[in-house]
Amino acid sequence: MTALNAARPLIIATCARPSPCGGCEARKVGFCAPLDEEALHAVASAGERRTFEPRQSLFNQGDPATHAFILHEGTARLTHLLPDGRQAAVGLRFGGDVLGFTTEPTHHLAAEALTMVSACRIDRHRLDHLLSQHPLLERHFLELCTRELAATQDHLVALGQFTAEERVAAFLISLIEAQECRGQHGPTYDVPVTRADVGELLGLTLETVSRAVSAFRRRGWLRARGVHEIEILDRNALASLAIGERQEDQ
């Protein structure tokens, strides 16, 4: 058993990562981070800026995959609907992430805004062309995709092996980390999703999610500040659950 693995919580969330370079807001994170001027301009002019209301969909499952989206502001989630009506959420996406970039002719997932979202909608063919024109851009896409894959694999491990409380803890920790990556610090974080949304992300019912949060609150690990805001009181306790160290204590 190779014990010393750098354990990390499930990441439903942060695929794009911050980069040290400064400049305009949109460039600090993810997609726009290390691109040269030319590529940046090419992408901006090839795409079309759009905004979406909360719960509005960027694209639906089954839609022809004619466009990809680059998320600038806000939070979105990717969902999959099963033939019998069950719905699963595959992850959350934030500023800097790319959505709907697929090799298949139709979107296999739907993308839905959770908050106000501003995104750049770009034609797939034009994007492919841009990728072959700008090696840096293509490299950047490969890196984003690799990270997104790693995050999805973490999520998969969590759904395969974690208990309900571990999953909820992992969700909270990765939500926090996503916000810290984007400059939101302090013990208070906002939770832009309902209990039902969290349930769909974690393969749990909304009641089970609620019970887990209540249990954390009862143990003094967190406190509710308004409905969609939480204050973390014992991050270590949550983090320990979130990486899959079984709780021996109470």
Added chain:
Amino acid sequence: MTALNAARPLIIATCARPSPCGGCEARKVGFCAPLDEEALHAVASAGERRTFEPRQSLFNQGDPATHAFILHEGTARLTHLLPDGRQAAVGLRFGGDVLGFTTEPTHHLAAEALTMVSACRIDRHRLDHLLSQHPLLERHFLELCTRELAATQDHLVALGQFTAEERVAAFLISLIEAQECRGQHGPTYDVPVTRADVGELLGLTLETVSRAVSAFRRRGWLRARGVHEIEILDRNALASLAIGERQEDQ
């Protein structure tokens, strides 16, 4: 509810896909498919061919990610070990797939051979260099990564929403499809994994996997031919479970 979604089973398996081009065996599928002569030669000479016994590991969780592997022959699996000893499997990988290609300094997953495996081990820096030299190669990597992501998302949906029998059915169907992609046809397929392995892939115990297979056998959906070989008798029944149409019938 956009009903007409092209439903597909969970794919723990096939990321590389066959390509129409002929030529040497290694080129028919996945990694080596559409590469130009030059890139192909460059990769072959930069990497080092290695073979692995069943249950031998290509790399371990926590190892420095100094090399990536291109799988030529055989089946491998990617696993993650939790601090408390629980183990999860993230997927199976076959000929043409790339393993251990990560942006992080260490491998977060382990890769283990299930059958005899022949793979090409290549230094990460040299690979990065090759990628920037050969746009076709980089494009190919991006495509593989995108497919692997889609497969992992399917897997995730299955672990989030499927019952035990649905998961096992989905596993069998995707195993079959992976073999058909690689030229193995006929109603008989081999299952290069133990019940415990399947359990780790599906977030189930080995007993539950065994019960599901027994149930399928009892219903006349399949028959065991030797230990690691099954004959599919009613593929439609399995496929229906595998895409998440709830079984009304017994």
Added chain:
DNA sequence: CGGCACTTTGATCGTGGTCAATAAGTGTGG
């Protein structure tokens, strides 16, 4: 204030986990 969506909590049930015993393969050496 009413209406509505979301959350919390409780009671009960069922799927799948756990523990255990047996059976069936698989490989090794006598």
Added chain:
DNA sequence: CCACACTTATTGACCACGATCAAAGTGCCG
């Protein structure tokens, strides 16, 4: 070739975690 050890698979009995069903409770917006 069989005996033996060992791994893997099957099946059963029981139990627990989380789903389901149900009913308050809470916050938000018109």
